[in-house]
Amino acid sequence: MEILVLAEHRRGELREISLEMLSKAKEIADKTSGEITAVLLGQGVKDFADTLANYANKVLLIEDPKLENFNAEAYQKVLSALIKERNPAMVMIGHTAFGMDLAPALAVELDLPLATDCMDLEIDGDSVFAIRQVYSGKVNVKVSFSGAKKCMVTMRASACQIAEDMKLGGAIETVDSPLTEDIDYKIFSGYEEAAAGEVDITQADILVGVGRGIGDPDNIPMIEELAEAIGGVVSCSRPVVDKKWLPKDRQVGTSGKTVKPKLYLAVGISGAFQHLAGMNGSDLIVAINKDPKAPIFAAAQYGIVADLFKVVPALKDKINELKGA
Amino acid sequence: MDIIVCVKRVPDTSEADVKIDGSGKNIDLEDLTFDINEWDNYAIEEAILIKEKVGGTVTAITMGPEESNEVLRRCMAKGADAAIRLTDDAFEGSDGYAIARILHSAIKDLSFDAVFLGAQAGDDGYGVVGPMLAEMLGLPHATLITKVDLEDGKVKVHRELEGGLEEVVDINLPAVLGIQTGINEPRYVSIMGIRKVAKKEIPVKGLADIGLSADDVGEAGSKTKIECMYIPEVGEVAEMIEGSPDEAAAKLAQILKEKGLMG
Numbered sequence: 001m002e003i004l005v006l007a008e009h010r011r012g013e014l015r016e017i018s019l020e021m022l023s024k025a026k027e028i029a030d031k032t033s034g035e036i037t038a039v040l041l042g043q044g045v046k047d048f049a050d051t052l053a054n055y056a057n058k059v060l061l062i063e064d065p066k067l068e069n070f071n072a073e074a075y076q077k078v079l080s081a082l083i084k085e086r087n088p089a090m091v092m093i094g095h096t097a098f099g100m101d102l103a104p105a106l107a108v109e110l111d112l113p114l115a116t117d118c119m120d121l122e123i124d125g126d127s128v129f130a131i132r133q134v135y136s137g138k139v140n141v142k143v144s145f146s147g148a149k150k151c152m153v154t155m156r157a158s159a160c161q162i163a164e165d166m167k168l169g170g171a172i173e174t175v176d177s178p179l180t181e182d183i184d185y186k187i188f189s190g191y192e193e194a195a196a197g198e199v200d201i202t203q204a205d206i207l208v209g210v211g212r213g214i215g216d217p218d219n220i221p222m223i224e225e226l227a228e229a230i231g232g233v234v235s236c237s238r239p240v241v242d243k244k245w246l247p248k249d250r251q252v253g254t255s256g257k258t259v260k261p262k263l264y265l266a267v268g269i270s271g272a273f274q275h276l277a278g279m280n281g282s283d284l285i286v287a288i289n290k291d292p293k294a295p296i297f298a299a300a301q302y303g304i305v306a307d308l309f310k311v312v313p314a315l316k317d318k319i320n321e322l323k324g325a
Numbered sequence: 326m327d328i329i330v331c332v333k334r335v336p337d338t339s340e341a342d343v344k345i346d347g348s349g350k351n352i353d354l355e356d357l358t359f360d361i362n363e364w365d366n367y368a369i370e371e372a373i374l375i376k377e378k379v380g381g382t383v384t385a386i387t388m389g390p391e392e393s394n395e396v397l398r399r400c401m402a403k404g405a406d407a408a409i410r411l412t413d414d415a416f417e418g419s420d421g422y423a424i425a426r427i428l429h430s431a432i433k434d435l436s437f438d439a440v441f442l443g444a445q446a447g448d449d450g451y452g453v454v455g456p457m458l459a460e461m462l463g464l465p466h467a468t469l470i471t472k473v474d475l476e477d478g479k480v481k482v483h484r485e486l487e488g489g490l491e492e493v494v495d496i497n498l499p500a501v502l503g504i505q506t507g508i509n510e511p512r513y514v515s516i517m518g519i520r521k522v523a524k525k526e527i528p529v530k531g532l533a534d535i536g537l538s539a540d541d542v543g544e545a546g547s548k549t550k551i552e553c554m555y556i557p558e559v560g561e562v563a564e565m566i567e568g569s570p571d572e573a574a575a576k577l578a579q580i581l582k583e584k585g586l587m588g
């Protein structure tokens with residue numbers, strides 16, 4: 001069986017998800033005597049092909065100025081032509097901003113069953129099962145493709161480890177671009193960088209991360225006081241930014257910043273994977289949450305199950321007391 | 326500009342002790358509260374903001390049981406002109422593909438300039454319905470949208486990428502747009518506001534009304550199947566600091582002091 005993996009790159013960098021997926025593909029290939037084909041689309045991306053060749057039995061390289069920047073419509077045209085021709089048993093794409101725009105429409109066009117945001121894939125005989133999270137990580141679901149012989153999956157970033165010492169030495173094959181005309185109904189017109197804020201949370205040694213559990217913007221000063229007492233800076237989860245309670249530059253997570261402080265004190269944060277991905281490299285994680293089942297406790301070294309409105313003021317007082325002593 | 330907004334009623338599990346039900350393929354919904362999907366709340370707001378600026382209509386549509394009317398009424402109280410509810414016993418067990426197909430059949434003959442949806446739903450989080458629907462309608466789409474600017478015959482949208490980066494994309498209308506949270510500040514609706522629209526009729530459509538057969542929907546029309554749901558085993562969890570809030574806070578302060586983590 002052929003496992004076709006779409007490599008992802010942006011602004012001259014091969015993204016890690018590409019090698020994560022190829023490593024997972026290798027595990028499946030070993031169990032199914034399968035072959036891994038990496039597909040690389042872009043312009044001026046030949047260098048990536050050499051890296052991918054270590055992780056794949058074959059690299060298909062299609063270069064075309066129309067593929068320079070990611071455009072789901074252009075990618076869909078190229079991939080559907082390629083997949084129709086090769087008929088792979090599995091197509092693997094990243095569950096990234098890029099894959100979320102591309103995979104569902106491609107699956108419909110090709111009439112392939114699709115499971116998105118997979119954390120793992122299990123093989124039993126010739127059946128593939130996808131393992132994914134639902135209800136913000138509180139529940140796992142095992143999904144099958146209803147007996148279909150072919151499937152498409154999108155894989156969650158950081159869910160699979162990049163294998164070390166892969167040296168498959170795949171051949172690099174250049175394929176002509178099937179794109180004949182420009183796509184004028186969806187045009188990429190540029191990137192926009194996040195504006196730099198007044199505080200750089202990535203530089204702080206101590207972060208007090210506040211989540212939706214804070215309930216009201218009027219309660220944010222209480223968190224700021226705690227941060228001040230402990231000599232740290234306030235960061236937050238996404239809903240706090242979505243609600244405009246704190247500026248975007250304070251957001252930790254996949255669509256915010258990645259932080260690695262000495263201490264990350266998570267207050268009223270449930271621990272959704274998109275948040276964890278931005279802070280699980282912290283030296284010490286402490287969580288305060290009233291829900292004992294909150295996924296954040298699986299990432300933390302210390303936890304307090306309680307109402308944050310009772311713990312936070314008490315903690316601030318205790319810290320001030322100990323500092324004074 | 327005429328906009329159709331697809332919305333979904335979902336359970337709020339953020340603070341709930343979630344349990345698997347007897348079928349092993351779903352969670353026990355009994356004691357949960359429900360609300361409009363967080364992403365859809367931003368989608369309906371964005372549609373209403375555009376209507377308020379340039380005129381046109383907003384129609385909210387959902388697939389769901391009678392309880393979903395409360396979500397549709399909330400949308401109307403915010404400013405949607407009309408609502409449609411799709412329901413049929415045969416729809417039960419539909420995956421994202423089958424749901425896209427049901428929505429497609431219901432809206433393909435309506436006149437609209439854009440379809441808005443939340444980029445994903447907070448319950449199962451597949452994020453497939455919007456782009457699948459676009460493909461079925463033969464329309465361009467974009468998802469994870471954090472900004473929509475109307476231009477002549479097209480929209481300029483910002484798409485959220487990873488790490489705070491955004492891309493700017495021009496898309497011809499009609500198009501299907503998947504809205505990301507944070508794009509606007511959803512308005513609050515009062516009980517009074519909801520009461521005002523309580524009598525507005527919500528047309529209900531079933532399988533036959535949208536021209537599909539039982540094989541097209543539900544489990545039969547789905548391409549993926551839930552084998553089982555389970556509560557994940559958490560490996561190592563945090564060391565829980567016990568005691569009253571005051572005691573726990575005191576112990577934590579002591580731990581942080583010992584570790585030199587106190588500015």
Ligand SMILES: Cc1cc2nc3c(=O)[nH]c(=O)nc-3n(C[C@H](O)[C@H](O)[C@H](O)COP(=O)(O)OP(=O)(O)OC[C@H]3O[C@@H](n4cnc5c(N)ncnc54)[C@H](O)[C@@H]3O)c2cc1C
Binds near residue numbers: 257291294308
């Ligand atoms: C494409 C995409 C990108 C995303 N990027 C990010 C990102 O970069 N960063 C990010 O954080 N999220 C991101 N998210 C959102 C993410 O999926 C979650 O929705 C979000 O992280 C939840 O934030 P939260 O934990 O603050 O809120 P919730 O999940 O609502 O959790 C609130 C927590 O507070 C607790 N709580 C409530 N009241 C109290 C109280 N009185 N005392 C103690 N505890 C209390 C509750 O038990 C609950 O656990 C992204 C989502 C998508 C789809």
